[in-house]
Amino acid sequence: MFDLTPDEWTAVHLSLRIAIVATLVALPFGIAMAWLLARKEFWGKTLLDGIVHLPLVLPPVVTGYLLLISFGRRSFIGSFLAEQLGIVFSFRWTGAALACGVMGFPLLVRAIRLSIEAIDRKLEDAASTLGANRAFVFLTVTLPLSVPGIVAGMVLCFAKALGEFGATITFVSNIPGETQTISAAIYTYTQIPSGDAAAGRLVIVAIVISLIALVASEWLARYAGARLHGE
Amino acid sequence: MLLVDVEKRLGDFAIAAKFEAADGATALFGPSGAGKTSIVNMIAGLIRPDRGRIVSAGQTMFDSATGQDEPPHRRRFGYVFQDGRLFPHMSVAANLDYGRRMRGLTRDGGDFGRIVDLLDIGHLLKRRPGKLSGGERQRVAIGRALLMRPELLLLDEPLASLDGARKHEILPYLLRLRDEMAVPMVYVSHHPGELRHIATTIVRVEAGRVTGTGGPELLATADADAL
Numbered sequence: 001m002f003d004l005t006p007d008e009w010t011a012v013h014l015s016l017r018i019a020i021v022a023t024l025v026a027l028p029f030g031i032a033m034a035w036l037l038a039r040k041e042f043w044g045k046t047l048l049d050g051i052v053h054l055p056l057v058l059p060p061v062v063t064g065y066l067l068l069i070s071f072g073r074r075s076f077i078g079s080f081l082a083e084q085l086g087i088v089f090s091f092r093w094t095g096a097a098l099a100c101g102v103m104g105f106p107l108l109v110r111a112i113r114l115s116i117e118a119i120d121r122k123l124e125d126a127a128s129t130l131g132a133n134r135a136f137v138f139l140t141v142t143l144p145l146s147v148p149g150i151v152a153g154m155v156l157c158f159a160k161a162l163g164e165f166g167a168t169i170t171f172v173s174n175i176p177g178e179t180q181t182i183s184a185a186i187y188t189y190t191q192i193p194s195g196d197a198a199a200g201r202l203v204i205v206a207i208v209i210s211l212i213a214l215v216a217s218e219w220l221a222r223y224a225g226a227r228l229h230g231e
Numbered sequence: 232m233l234l235v236d237v238e239k240r241l242g243d244f245a246i247a248a249k250f251e252a253a254d255g256a257t258a259l260f261g262p263s264g265a266g267k268t269s270i271v272n273m274i275a276g277l278i279r280p281d282r283g284r285i286v287s288a289g290q291t292m293f294d295s296a297t298g299q300d301e302p303p304h305r306r307r308f309g310y311v312f313q314d315g316r317l318f319p320h321m322s323v324a325a326n327l328d329y330g331r332r333m334r335g336l337t338r339d340g341g342d343f344g345r346i347v348d349l350l351d352i353g354h355l356l357k358r359r360p361g362k363l364s365g366g367e368r369q370r371v372a373i374g375r376a377l378l379m380r381p382e383l384l385l386l387d388e389p390l391a392s393l394d395g396a397r398k399h400e401i402l403p404y405l406l407r408l409r410d411e412m413a414v415p416m417v418y419v420s421h422h423p424g425e426l427r428h429i430a431t432t433i434v435r436v437e438a439g440r441v442t443g444t445g446g447p448e449l450l451a452t453a454d455a456d457a458l
Binding site for chain 1: 375
C-alpha cells in the first residue's frame with residue numbers, strides 16, 4: 001500500500017531539499033541578526049525587529065507577492081541577480097527555498113536571540129580581559145553558548161519551510177518537479193477526484209518527517225545542554 | 232607601577248579616584264558600594280571613564296585628553312572576578328589555557344605546571360566548571376588569569392563568594408602568588424582581616440573617592456569585620 005509514485009517521491013525530495021537549503025542559507029543571517037538585536041543598540045532597531053518579524057504576521061500570500069515583485073525576473077533585484085550572478089528565483093526551486101527561508105527567518109532569529117540574551121555578558125567581559133578580541137569573544141563564548149537556541153531555531157525554521165505553502169505558491173507557483181513541495185502536492189491531489197490515496201500517503205510522509213525533526217532536535221538540544229553545562 | 236586617575240559618573244553616583252599602585256599587592260579597601268569594582272572595571276577597560284588617565288608600566292591604557300582607549304583584550308591585565316566567571320562549556324584545562332591561546336603565546340609547560348601546582352588544581356583539569364566547589368572554582372579563575380601572563384593582576388573580592396573555611400583554603404595560595412609570581416596585584420576587598428594578610432599598600436575608597444593611602448594602619452578602624 002505504501003508505495004510512493006515517482007511524482008510523489010519527487011515532491012518529497014524537493015521539499016526536503018528546499019527546507020534544508022532554506023534553513024542552512026538562512027542560518028548565518030539569522031545568527032547575525034539575532035546577535036545584532038540581542039547585543040546592540042542602534043537607531044531603527046525597533047523597525048528592523050518589526051521587519052524581521054513581518055513574515056510571521058503577514059498573510060503568507062502577501063509575503064509571496066512581495067517576493068514576486070522584488071525578486072521576480074523583471075524586478076530590479078531579480079534581474080540584477082540573474083545577470084550578474086546567474087541566480088534566478090522565479091519559478092525555480094531556489095525561489096521556493098527563498099520563500100521558505102524568509103518565512104522561517106523570524107522563528108530562527110527569535111530562538112537564537114533568546115539564547116544569546118540568556119548568556120551572561122560577564123562571561124564575554126571575562127573573555128575580553130583574557131585577550132580575546134570581539135570576533136573571538138563571539139566565536140569562543142557567545143556562539144557555543146547559544147547552540148541550544150541555534151538548534152531550536154533551525155528545527156523551527158526547517159518545520160516552517162517544510163510546511164510553507166502560501167508564500168511559495170504565490171511566488172514560484174506549483175510546478176511539479178520544480179516548485180511543487182509536499183504541501184503543494186497534497187493540495188493539488190485533494191483537488192482531483194482520484195487523489196485521496198496520494199494525498200494520504202504524502203500526509204503520512206509529512207507527519208513522519210516532522211516527528212523525526214522534532215525528536216532529533218530534542219536529542220540535539222539535550223546533548224548540547226549536557227556538553228555546555230557539565231560532563 | 233600602575234597610575235590611575237579617573238572620573239566617572241554612574242547615575243547619581245560619582246567616582247573620582249586617583250592613586251598609584253606599586254609592585255606588590257595594592258588593596259582597594261572600603262565599604263560595599265564605594266565604587267571599588269567600578270574602579271577596577273575601568274582599569275580593566277570594561278568601563279570607560281568620563282575623564283582621566285590610566286598608565287601601566289609606562290604604557291598609557293586610557294587618556295581622555297588624547298582619546299586613547301586600549302580595549303580590554305590589549306591591556307594584558309589578568310582579572311579574577313568575584314564570581315569566577317569560568318566558561319561553562321569548556322573543561323578546566325581549556326579555561327586555564329584560554330588566555331594563552333587568545334594572546335597567541337607559546338605553550339610553556341613549566342609555567343603551566345608551576346601555576347597548576349601552586350593552586351593545587353592538577354586533579355581538576357578534565358572537569359567542567361559546573362562540577363567544582365566554590366573554592367576550586369576561584370582557584371581555577373586565579374590560575375586562568377595568571378596563565379595569560381598578565382602584567383598586572385586585578386582581583387575583585389576573590390574570596391567574597393566563599394564561606395569562612397573556604398576563604399582560609401584560598402588565602403595561602405594568594406600569599407604564595409604575591410611572593411612567588413611577582414605580578415603586581417590590585418586587590419579589592421571590604422574585609423580588613425583578609426587584607427591584613429595580603430596587602431602591602433592600602434588605598435581606602437569611600438563614596439567613590441580615595442580617602443587615604445598608606446599601610447595596614449588604615450585598616451585599624453574596622454577590626455570587627457575581620458575575617
